[in-house]
Amino acid sequence: MPYTPTPPPLGLSGLVAAVTGGASGIGLATSRYLARLGARVAVLDIAPDALPAADQDTLLPVRCDVSDDTSVRAAVADVVDRLGALDILVNNAGIGAQGTVADNDDAEWQRVLDVNVLGIVRTTRAALPHLRASRHAAVVNTCSVAATAGLPQRVLYSASKGAVLSLTLAMAADHVREGIRVNCVNPGTADTPWIDRLLSRADDPAAERTALNARQPTGRLVSAEEVASAIAYLASPAAASVTGTALAVDGGMQGLRLRPEGA
Known part of the structure; x- marks a missing residue:
């Protein structure tokens, strides 16, 4: 017989969430958002002391x-x-990478894929017995617009996030009949500490930030809180019929093709 969930009350009261990479950036914003909705939230981070x-x-x-x-x-x-x-498991931990296919050696490819892809595998695998016992189980993976749009100088990062997108769909198919929903969010360029570090290494940080803003049709970077609200929706009872979905939070970057201003 097909699995038929019993809708829990609105909000996340009584539910427990774990957010990897939760001590800063999108992970911290998500942890705070889930807690405001009533969840008890664990921040899983390689540096938990960084939690404010x-x-x-x-x-x-x-x-x-x-x-x-x-x-x-x-x-x-x-x-x-x-x-x-x-x-609720939010697989948010990840690391960035720059360069073309010629710019990173095998060790760097293995390092990034190990964190960005296998990190999700390890955490979900460990969580599955507990998710199966939940009355409202949800997994949300932090993917990226880099999984669906060709971005310059991001080949390794894009490959890792393309794998996250495919992993999300396959996991959703594997576990839907166990009552476990699996989705991902695809942020555009988000205003996070990682972007701040990236900009600090640029020859002209102000010009680089202007270029990143202009790349998104809304004309600005995505905020961590905007991504967090999308994650919270996918994790919540409001999304009880949503699984195997990639929710873009990218200021229109993936789908819109605007004419130049004044054209």
Whole structure:
């Protein structure tokens, strides 16, 4: 018989969420958003001490290195031990990479794919027994517009996010009959600490930021909070019939083709 979920109350009250890479950027914004909706939230991060002091009363910091299976399994077990369950998993941890196909050696390819792709595999694999026991199980992966649009100097990062998109669809098919929904968000260029570090290395940071703003039809970078709200929707009961979906939060970057202003 097909699985028929029992709709839980609106909001996330009574649910437990874990957010990887949750101590900064999109992950921190997501952790805060889920907590405001009533979830108890664990922040899984390689540097949990980076969680702002103001958030430590509402968010549970847990050390987790997504490139290490032992660390991942220990972190998930700690979350369940301390919070009693795991209903929502946000696979947000990731690292960036620049350059053409000729610019990174095998070791760098392996490092980025290990974090961005296998990191999701490890965390989801460890979480699955607990998600199967949930009355409202949701997995949301942080993907990227780089998975669906060809961006210059981003070949390694794009390859990793293309894999995340395919992984999301396959996981959604595998687990839908277990009552586990799997979706991803595809942000455009988001205003995060990683972008700040990238801009700081540019010859002209102001000009580079202007170019990044102009690349998105809205004329500005996506905020971390905007991505967080999309993740929260996909994780919530409001999206109970949404699975296998990639939700673009990119200021129109993927789908719009605007004429130059004045043309």
